[in-house]
Amino acid sequence: MLMDTIEREILSNHLKSWILQAGKLIRDKINDPRIISFKSNPNDLVTEMDKEVERYFAKKINEFYPDHLLLGEEGYGHEEFNKKDTIWIIDPIDGTMNFVHQKQNFAISLAVYHQGVGEIGYIYDVMNNTLYGALRGNGAFKNDVKLLPLTNESITLNQSVIAFSHRLLMKNRFINEKYMQQLTEDVRGIRSYGSAAIGLARVAEGALDAYITMRLEPWDIAAGRIIVEEVGGIITNASGKEIGLLERSSVIATHPDLHSILVKKYLQKGLKRNRRK
Ligand code: IPD
Ligand code: CA
Ligand code: CA
Numbered sequence: 001m002l003m004d005t006i007e008r009e010i011l012s013n014h015l016k017s018w019i020l021q022a023g024k025l026i027r028d029k030i031n032d033p034r035i036i037s038f039k040s041n042p043n044d045l046v047t048e049m050d051k052e053v054e055r056y057f058a059k060k061i062n063e064f065y066p067d068h069l070l071l072g073e074e075g076y077g078h079e080e081f082n083k084k085d086t087i088w089i090i091d092p093i094d095g096t097m098n099f100v101h102q103k104q105n106f107a108i109s110l111a112v113y114h115q116g117v118g119e120i121g122y123i124y125d126v127m128n129n130t131l132y133g134a135l136r137g138n139g140a141f142k143n144d145v146k147l148l149p150l151t152n153e154s155i156t157l158n159q160s161v162i163a164f165s166h167r168l169l170m171k172n173r174f175i176n177e178k179y180m181q182q183l184t185e186d187v188r189g190i191r192s193y194g195s196a197a198i199g200l201a202r203v204a205e206g207a208l209d210a211y212i213t214m215r216l217e218p219w220d221i222a223a224g225r226i227i228v229e230e231v232g233g234i235i236t237n238a239s240g241k242e243i244g245l246l247e248r249s250s251v252i253a254t255h256p257d258l259h260s261i262l263v264k265k266y267l268q269k270g271l272k273r274n275r276r277k
Contacts, residue, residue: 023126053092076226089222095195109197111222132201134230160209161189174214179270200224211255235257238267
């Protein structure tokens with residue numbers, strides 16, 4: 001059963017006030033000395049702030065919604081999930097490298113899925129104090145201003161601005177770089193933000209026409225997916241298939257006019273064997 005409207009409204013108000021508070025916590029400490037650790041490699045950073053923010057949400061959920069589950073990047077949540085559960089999916093700081101090096105261009109990404117359906121998604125660009133959000137079926141907004149449906153304007157590939165990492169233009173294990181080089185020639189511009197959540201929010205607001213990436217975790221995608229879909233954007237894996245809620249996946253999020261051409265002409269052809277997810 002889908003979540004009822006009033007229940008979702010109350011939940012959304014909680015999410016919103018907590019995410020704004022967590023953002024303030026980060027801003028207040030932005031110039032404090034950082035303790036940085038490395039995760040899978042020396043470029044995969046985590047700080048005490050990532051952990052503190054996730055703990056903050058874990059505590060709130062535990063206090064107000066003890067029967068809800070949490071999937072969080074830093075591991076303060078649960079480990080097993082059932083399709084019937086109400087699951088909060090949190091990336092406490094998406095764009096930790098930006099957080100550490102730039103002190104900006106990072107976001108808190110927070111979503112609630114109920115029985116596998118995305119109900120509420122929020123992406124908070126903390127230093128710009130910009131909150132993107134969506135409630136299923138109610139459209140998406142940016143700081144309380146409703147975002148326009150992407151279908152209001154049509155777009156062609158040669159007029160488009162798209163985002164992906166420069167690494168895909170070099171030899172890499174995911175995709176034949178020639179296809180990404182050709183794509184670079186075929187579009188108007190390429191951008192790279194260093195935060196998946198911000199990339200997805202930019203697609204939803206029409207500032208980017210597509211965002212492509214080869215490997216994201218569920219917490220990178222969960223909120224952005226709801227927001228992008230609420231404005232009529234398309235989000236799938238790089239082969240054009242649906243992304244499972246709890247799976248690691250490649251992602252392409254686009255204006256609806258561009259999904260098919262990007263998947264068929266570049267991604268499907270370029271993807272390396274056994275990288276079709
Ligand atoms: C990372 C950012 C980055 C993306 C990486 C993510 P993190 O998240 O979203 O843009 O390319 O794949 O892991 O580690 O800063 O939360
Ligand atoms: Ca992330
Ligand atoms: Ca993170």
